[in-house]
Amino acid sequence: MIIDHPLLGPRDAAEFVVLGDASLIDRPDGMTATVEEMHDYAYLRDNPAGDHRELWYHEQGDRSWLVVTRSTLTHEVIKVELARNVARAQGRSR
Amino acid sequence: MRYSALRILKEGLTGNRGWQPAWREPEPKPEYDIVIIGGGGHGLATAYYLAKEFGERNVAVLEKGWLGSGNIGRNTTIIRSNYLLEGNQPFYEFSLKLWEGLEQDFNYNAMVSQRGILNLCHSDPQRDAFVRRGNAMRLSGADAVILGPDEIRKMCPYLDHESARFPITGALWQPRGGTVRHDAVAWGYARGADRRGVDIVQNCEVTGFDIKDGRCLGVETTKGPIKAKKVAMCAAGSSSRVAALAGLRLPIESHVLQAFVSEGLKPVLPGVITFGAGHFYVSQSDKGGLVFGGDIDGYNTYAQRGNLPVVEDVCEGGMAIMPMIGRARLLRMWGGVMDMSMDGSPFIDRTHVEGLYLNAGWCYGGFKATPASGYCYAHLLASGQPHETARFFRLDRFRQGAMIDEKGVGAQPNLH
């Protein structure tokens, strides 16, 4: 596979490590979250058959975490974003 | 029709014209006591044991493709009970015991071949972990032996004992481990279930659930609605998709595990051999092909196919541990979609929807589990109680913090 890195251009997927669903960005605040909420965050997945937003880490490269939108049916990559930008857009900050 | 050498003789002498279909091709009835979603190994085994052991014969198995088209038809055929944890080991040992009597039980030769499984280790901590595991196996009645480098050299002189990057320091050997002719397992269970009245409906895809007031009353299918007192999901690889139809989110991701077979070669491998410093395991089939595999590709997929880096990684492992296979040719590769669960262990449980049950999350341990999975699921469906050996496979175990994490890698499915 090829991941079109937003900063570096197309890179072989072998340079990356995949973590999983990009919902892992949405970590609840541990002081206010219930165990149930933290459980759902850590353990439950939509696991869609279709477009899937997922976290890839450019370990053999610039160490960016990316959010890759990719079809789990065809492997087509639809979008690649810097995870940091996605996180900020989702309201994460400090 | 009972199968035997005598029957083969008789049919052979009369032109093999008398063989009867191994199973019927029924249309679904409007209602069953139990409907099983998924005609793979586990679903067919569940139906078989429901009918045979628990007297439940008003049962249908709904299969969206051809029976046996699940991961029972796309695996590397290994059976073993070399697990560590209390939540797993007794279950897999139960499964191994069922394998040992399976062919006589369902009158079908699935070629259960207990030629052993050899897990190689390459460091002291790895060996310590194998000793702990071997002892756990012995505690639950399984067989386990720790071998030293000299014994391994005697058993497998063709491994790289000389120039290995990670020298072999020992191995965990389970003589009762081995391989089984995978498709035949599906066929044997299907035939056995069919003979006992179970309707196996092929080309019948479940498209929805009939759920009212928190109770499951049946399923919608491409062959029309079917009512059922109990509905049993058993569609590993597609569990999340099926469960989503009932509004459930599961602690599962779908990943592809590639596997490979070489051209046919004169048999030389004793049993299953696994490399402890890379991703490679191998056995040799009764046809002579080296059947081998490694790790999952790592990205979520339902595509039943993988990519080159993993093929290379697996073959690197093969060449590292067994450099004689360099000139054997890889004949065919395939990918099976795995239900990778959050702790690497499966689920056999009821769901919060009454009458709806789940059997899922087998990661790549599903094949060896087939008999016990079917038996324990049948037990749960018939009696309402989990089977003793499957009592830890609860869907809510993560809420309790009771993970069954053999590899100790946490809630990241692609690491299990």
Next chain:
Amino acid sequence: MTQAMRIEGGMVDRERTLAFSWNGRWMTGYQGDTLASALLANGERLVGRSFKYHRPRGIFSSGSEEPSALVQLRDGAAQEPNTRATTVELFDGLYATSQNHRGPLAFDLMAVNDLLSPFLAAGFYYKTFMWPKAFWERVYEPLIRASAGLGRLSMQPDPDAYDHGFLHCDLLVIGAGPAGLSAALAASRSGLRVILVDEDFVPGGRLSAETHEVGGQAGADWVAEATAELAANGNVRLMTRTTAFGAFDHGIYGAIERRTDHLVDAEDRPRQVLWRIYTRRALLAAGATERSMAFGNNDRPGIMLAGAVRAYVNRFGVAPGRRVAVFTNNDDGLRTADDLSDKGIEITAVVDARQGDVVEDTIGRRGIRAIRLGDGRRIDADCLAVSGGWSPNVHLTCHHRGRPVWNAEVVGFVPGGELPPGMSVAGAANGTMTLAATIREGHGAGAEIAGDLGAGGSPGTPVEAVDESFAAAPFWHVTGLRNRAWVDLQNDVTTKDVRQSHQEGFRSVEHLKRYTTLGMATDQGRTANVLGLALMAEAAGKSIEETGTTIFRPPYTPVAIGAFGGRARGEHFRPHRLTPSHKWAEENGADFVEAGMWLRAQWFKKPGEKGWRDSVDREASQVRKSVGICDVTTLGKIDIQGRDAAEFLNRVYANAFLKLPVGKVRYGLMLREDGICYDDGTTARLSESHFVMTTTTANAVLVFRNLEFARQCLWPDLDVHLISTTDGWAQFAIAGPNSRALLAKVVDDLDLSNDAFPFMACAKCSVFGGTPARLFRISFSGELAYEIAVPARFGDSMIRALMKTGEEFDAVPYGTEALGVLRIEKGHVAGNEITGQTTARMLGLGSMLSSSKDAIGLRLSKRDAMNADDGMRLAGFRPVDRSVILTAGAHFLNPGDPADMAHDQGWMTSVAYSPELGISVGLGFLKRGTERMGETVRAYSPVRDQDVLVEVCSPHHVDPDGVRQRG
């Protein structure tokens, strides 16, 4: 032996005679021959045996689709099983033998199976061998395995090397036949960078085998002209002997190039290269494969595909027979008769199924001698050329699980469903079965792709050719046969097997394949599958469209496992990481051990020491007595800087870090989000905004990854930056009562007194008069100890200088084994305890888990099952019988309890012989362990034949109060 069957013409070089050995007999052929053509030239017809019935097998095809002529090529370690004689280029000295027979090839004892064939029908083995139960492993299976398989492994390491390579292009053209060459010409002229691959050793595809004219000249001449132009264009890489075997994601193709297989001597060059080709577009122009028809005894040597017969005659100048009959269902087959007649070969019959004529049976045990027609006539023939039509080579179009569709006109499956993105198909692979049309389609595809990709040049015009007639009929098998008719020649699947499969309910194409093994042989059924499907369709009373087809998976043709493995084998399986003191350690008797990719010294053997225990005991004792030095560079080091660095650490460690003072080090416990202990280490605060974290060796990469995740994805606006400095600093532990005295001679101008530089202090400093360094007063051994880091380039000098300076204290280097002994004595946990399954409470570190902050894993660490009061707790263990050596991995049982899982009380994680105490000591997890000090339990290790009593004690076997490390 002279080449009795050699005839005029062809592309072989008659000036270059090559000698080769076949089953021990020396024969000759010519440069340009394949082993198959050379064998045929020498009149060899019987070359192998089938898999199940051991029927005689000859050469069936002229290409990679060959099901029958499989040989064991070369000898010794380089021998290669199951090699298709039809693809092996002849070289001088080639050595080949036949395979899969017992006794001589012509008198195979296993041929008895053929007599038993009524009892060996499809799936017979599923129905028997079940009783007596124990007989499967002991009797039946050994018998089956004794006759299984085809060729043999050498049982020796593959002597050859394989390379991996990467190529990039705009257009990959697969197949250099008329379509592929035309496409490459058009694309290249337009300005695209083109890679053109072909599995054959000459380009041209079927043009090499046929007598077609192209552009007014002989086909082969046009091919030469076209390849010359491609070479001149400068933007084309033509790769012969190269098979594109798989279409992977995003335009990545796998290709295998055979570099030296055709050479007498490879001269140490890599045997094959596995290419990963990255391309924007791909054009599949892989042609088509001819198939057979089913009639009685259609498997005898001498029965060949008609196209192969033409190839042997036209390309290789070999007559496959002197009296040849033709059996066809299409016009293509008729050309065979013409071509052969032109060469003066006698045609004894042309049997056209479309006219209602059929071959019903053949005669001749080890090779065909005659055919019997449907009307009962017997006609002599020593070769029968069969054409049952052509199947487009759609394989790569299926590699993303697209399903081909039936085309009644082509009488074959053509590409359908979703092709791999960027792939198009041209020529016979696309169902375009005639020459001029193929050329036009290839040219058009090349030009169109060039246009799509914005190439500006002119593609020119397609070369002129004439469309030959192509009219095929869906005739599959002869009816009313008395004798068996083969579908799959290698696996011995007959028409009866297919019908029986249907009769027994195995009716889907996948069931057919799996039950009968149709198409699962080394040729993957390339000449057989369609015939099998047609028979199944007929049995089911359905059309072929309704019956469907199985799809093809990579590889297109089998690929050597060694090629996938490449250079990563033996010592080079994975890289070595060497510590800065490695060279010094080598010079000083170190024995190394793998720690992940690292090599670490595990002990330093001194003269006179008999076993490793002598060395380790001495090293550990000397540390406790005086001072020892250990390279701990492999521990992960992460430099953490920024205004929010302390806040960041406070969120990734489970214990408090906000208030760590500058100049201090703290032990940190890191959890995974699921609350399980992940890693531990020390983190030093060098300034307000600068920390240095250490991780375990095993988790260095993973922890860094997780920290980056937290930094970029969870708290993207924290002002914190991370860099891995594991390889940047050489770090040495200096441990023992004399460590301070030693360091005092090393460190420049730093007060090392206990008041000025107490336990858990840290500082930037310099050593040996100005070399920058960092000093940490931390202890893994429990002794007064430090770790000192210098830039990695000074690591070698540092160890030498330290050892020199340490001479007066009898300083010893110590390795990982002594390190382990010391930490076990002290009761420090390591990888054997932090297994990824361990809670902080199990380790006795429950009180470290902060409840006043949010950090990774804290919330989920509070779940009930992880905090059960009767859970596992870390404890120490000593044998009741002090002479016993303990075993790691033993399980604990209460004395008197049965040895079963239900009574399992825990397990021993680490053991060591303690030189300090003179006994074997252990650490382990025991249910309620902390409450059971002084109890006696069984340490039960049946796999080690050990069952001993041990006393539960504190894990801190040495200096439990920590006086020494604070001293």
